[in-house]
Amino acid sequence: MPPVGRLHLITDTRPGRDPLAVLRAALTVPALAPLGPLMVQVRVEDDWTDRQAYELAQAAVQLCAASGAVCLVNDRVDVALAVGAAGVHLGADDLPVEVARRLLGPGAVIGATARGPDGALAALEAGASYLGVGPAYPTTTKDGLPDSIGPSGVAAVAAATRLPVVAIGGVTADRAPGLLAAGAYGVAVVGAVSAAADPAQALARLVSCLSSAFDGSGAGAR
Template identity: 40%
Template sequence: MQRTFPTTDIYAITDNNLSLGRSLEHVVSALLRAGVRIVQYREKDKDAGIMLEECRLLRRLTQEAGACFIVNDHVDIALLVDADGVHVGQEDLPVAAVRSLVGAERIIGVSTHGPNQLAQAIAQGANYVGVGPVFATNTKKNVCAPVGLDYVRHAAKHSSIPFVAIGGIKEHNVASVVAAGATCCCLVSELVGADTIEEKVAHVRATMAQADK
């Protein structure tokens, strides 16, 4: 079965440390009820066995909701749970190596921080790229300096594959990211750390739609 990157406005990433003590199932179920159609599992500080079980849960939830499920970094776990794809960073396995493991049908996303990395990811056969960090962010360790809106504008003009703007994006600044040309934005703490996740998704979506007019 060919997996495709969905045409959607919000890309959600899990983070247990920012979820206000709520379970992964609670958070992701709320995101899916709110209409989020792509969820990435990114938990850096858990044992492999726990990550496998959590990804099995998320695979079931996303399948039931008709949503796309991406696993960060762990190609082995992505394959074991039949995820739709895997996302890798600049320090992880290269796209060609990942493709040899996951096959032609699965989605590969790559984090990029500038035009040269964008061009390289496209040339290597990535299905989508992350563009960022747009703003300063504390949700990921060892993150590079913010790349700003200029790189978003560059990606909007030059990327031949879908891109996701990521890094420090909140309800209060997402309009500027959309105005720079992003059609899909990733929010982490703003969503998983919201008191009412469904309401936050609705507010962010409305702000994005207004900025796109």
């Protein structure tokens, strides 16, 4: 199984965004050893066709392979299989983790969404590789999300499981260190990079903020 990196970049496919341009810019930022490989999650809008999802994921897998990043597909196990992605991230309404594990095999990275300790324990038993926990803060990048749980909610999940906890939702470079201090293993970002005038610079700032948290203090070491 590829290592689970501490920084996850999720594609932003809302109207007017260019996810591949953002990804190409982000992949120019060197990965630093404490963070592991950049994790790229391909997420598309609900109204995208299967062909559109496939073509974006295929392009993302190729870009990631050339740069050492790890590419996952959100929600769509079929697309992940079709493009040879390293794995998937699954939400509550997607295929069960244990089914995805059976289809993708023991070497796949499978992320699962959790909002509390019970969900974290269930994901661990089902064979998840890591947890996406949130929304940590209010966010507008995805519709229909529940209320944010804050750093305290992230901390409650992190304390209940040995799985890496990746905090998501409203994450910025300024908020990331606090989430690590709460017990998060890493963070996932969308708008903090995709909405930036200079996506590479925005990702570089996140890398710097996260790396400085791993200075031997033990923050985010779960």
